[in-house]
Amino acid sequence: MGYYYRWEDFSEREISYLKGLPESSKLRVRIMSGEKIMITQVNAKKGAYVPRHHHEAEQIFLVFKGQIRVTTGKESPRVIGPGDIWVVPSNCVHSVDYIEDTEALEVVSPIRLDNFVGYTISHTFFETKDS
Secondary structure (H helix, E strand, O other): OOOOOOHHHOOOEOOHHHOOOOOHHHEEEEEEEOOOOEEEEEEEOOOOEEEEEEEOOEEEEEEEEOOEEEEEOOOOOEEEOOOOEEEEOOOOOEEEEEOOOEEEEEEEEOOOHHHOOOOOOOOEEEOOOOO
16 A cells, blocks of 8 residues: 655745754755655755754755755765765764755655654754763
8 A cells, every 4th residue: 555645735844943043944844754764855045054963863865956065973074966965874963054055855764753843852962062
């Protein structure tokens, strides 16, 4: 048994756990999830930024348009663009700086529950100055 949807049926919105952070309104997502895998369409304006954080989910990020500067673990920042794929292992600290307007697709497993409005337990952990 399969399920069928239209991408437009999933509303585009801000990421709830980024609200209040500088430039968070420049990052818009459309999310669809099954029980064990989640896919997110990312539309970001130049200047959007996701600070260093980690989560249980393994993350695969495919850039279609634009350029982003990413950091993974203790590696030096790297600029990726159209056609590039960035894989972030589970619980690996990483960040994203959108240096151009960007369109991308993100796939994660397991699903990131804190992406859903109303979910009260955080599963995304931002670095602090004390970390």
